[in-house]
Amino acid sequence: MSQFSWKIKKKLKNNNARIGIISTPHGDIETPAFIFCATKAALKSFTTRDAKENKTQIILSNTYHLMLQPGSQIIAKHGGLHKFIGWNGPMLTDSGGFQIFSLGHGSVADEIKGRKSNSNIKKTLLSISEEGAIFKSYIDGANLLLSPEKSIQIQRDLGADFIVVFDECTPFNVDKDYTYNSMQRSHRWSQRSINAFNSNLNYKAKEGSSGTQEIYGIIQGGIYKDMREESIEFNQNNINTFGVAIGGSLGSSKAEMQEIVNFTASKLNNIRPVHLLGIGDPIDIWTFVEQGIDTFDCVSPTRLARHGSALVKGKHGKINLKNKKYNENLNPIDKNCLCYTCRNFTLSYLHHLFASQELLALQLLTNHNIFFMNNLMETIRIAIKENNFENKKNEWLNL
């Protein structure tokens, strides 16, 4: 019945890096893979057609934004997100939890990545109870409840191939007790999410939509290894999900993040694909693939493009095209890059577009950054396949 499957094709011996294939009703994903963010049902400044041309395998949209605008009912009427946004490949939606709690607690995203919290962010989380979270809509100010059952129903309507259990994204700046209680509640919410999902296995938002979905669990526990172990135990034994994501706070430094991810990934057995939430830096990706991560997502490739930054190989990893020094540079971003932007345009032209405030700048640079990330993931897969991981990593990062 299920058109979903996952298999590891090869695993390295000296570390946990692996290549595999995740199959969905909308096609296969070769892993390790990067998932691009079409947050509000649109890649920023970029068509799904061009994303496909740039070898994008899978994209995600955010339940939180879409439940507020245009509302999941309208997307259901289209037959789901795939039809709404003109994307025929694999898709994922998150549960909405991350944004509610991120905006609510202040800035979970900053904390996860060890940045200082930004007190200017408007707090919209009103209350958390066993039932769910009540928050204020940024569209019309209405007070809304998101619960595990409601998140699953919305994700059913959105109709992505992969959906995610509803959890609290616990902030970093709370004590161990808060983190523990939050994890326990997230586990209960996970169980309710799975129950809601299973009670409605053949749900179709609209005749003609596939109605076939699979669900990911989330491993909580913040920076505490004993709690991570408990959450792994819960996710492995108490609930049955297609895949697992490593969520929650990963600490306040890169070293801490690496330790927590490595600890968590190493304890997972090999029966489910593992997703790492919110990581997009190429150096991190090489590191975490080595630790056993299969998929990544982050807004960074498209966000960097909007700020004028082109992704490039090497330790620094990016160059800013707004810099005056590119004014007369007749080279492309990367002579060896095969993307449309690098095959057709010079740094001088791209710099001119930013200097002239032409929106085309964002589109062309997004094109390069998306191609770059997909090329990175392909290079990693080939390196694993050819037992050449360390060499290729060092070559890519110019180490």
Added chain:
Amino acid sequence: MSQFSWKIKKKLKNNNARIGIISTPHGDIETPAFIFCATKAALKSFTTRDAKENKTQIILSNTYHLMLQPGSQIIAKHGGLHKFIGWNGPMLTDSGGFQIFSLGHGSVADEIKGRKSNSNIKKTLLSISEEGAIFKSYIDGANLLLSPEKSIQIQRDLGADFIVVFDECTPFNVDKDYTYNSMQRSHRWSQRSINAFNSNLNYKAKEGSSGTQEIYGIIQGGIYKDMREESIEFNQNNINTFGVAIGGSLGSSKAEMQEIVNFTASKLNNIRPVHLLGIGDPIDIWTFVEQGIDTFDCVSPTRLARHGSALVKGKHGKINLKNKKYNENLNPIDKNCLCYTCRNFTLSYLHHLFASQELLALQLLTNHNIFFMNNLMETIRIAIKENNFENKKNEWLNL
């Protein structure tokens, strides 16, 4: 030697509509044709690749903007505009005059189209003399001279297939004497432009660029028929250009504009293609094709898209996707339109993109509007070919 030619393939008997082919070193243009504006060496929110896919035949860039940013030298270093912007088809540059005088006099563009002048526009024209015009750069405030010789040199560096003589775009709100003196000076500037052009016929900005260009004259005379006749006489007999453009003020109403264009076009013989500057409204295009115009240009298709307006057939000619009534509309902009946007996206989705302030909205709507204009021009050409002009016009405009 010249790779340029123009021939009329067919002319209607009951009006002046005609189809023809303009050949250039970068390919043929089937006329009547619409020229899209890549003002600052970029179509707004749109790649030249997608423009080509949408059957765009020719685009133009503006000398005024490019001489200020990035400067024509940098474009020359690339081997010209074609290489700079990744467009391998025919191109045109204007002389820079329109913008200098438009910004300088206040708002010539508004006057040409009968709109009220906008006193907020910053006046940057400092002085006009026999030598040329001195204006203030909006980039760095420097005082710069643009003369016929300088305009031609810059247009040589830019390397478009078609370039235009330098003229004063005479405002509407001046008396007949001013208009007459301005026309006389523009004729002298035309002659100097042609001399500069001819003195340097084999100029190549860079080894490898084609170095082959042709030039358009401009017919002046404002709303005064006797002066239009004098300017036609000058353009036909005193100078030798590949084509002619109808420039200057066309009056303050649509009726006046139609009368002046009709009068002018009817006096031109059939040895040169005729361009009408700055007109993009589909109703106007049907009218002016009937009067003998071969090519049009206007920023309207891409500008309308940025304001949320989709071009549609019919007398009103556009719908605004920001309108809440499209919220749940599952139809495309036009069920019969074959563009990428109409084949893949609903009004509901496009409305959502505008409601969410996603830049993709501009790209998808620009796609439709460019396709729409090229489809309009193709429909007109077929109608002329098949002696079906009136029927097709009435059908298109729902008359």
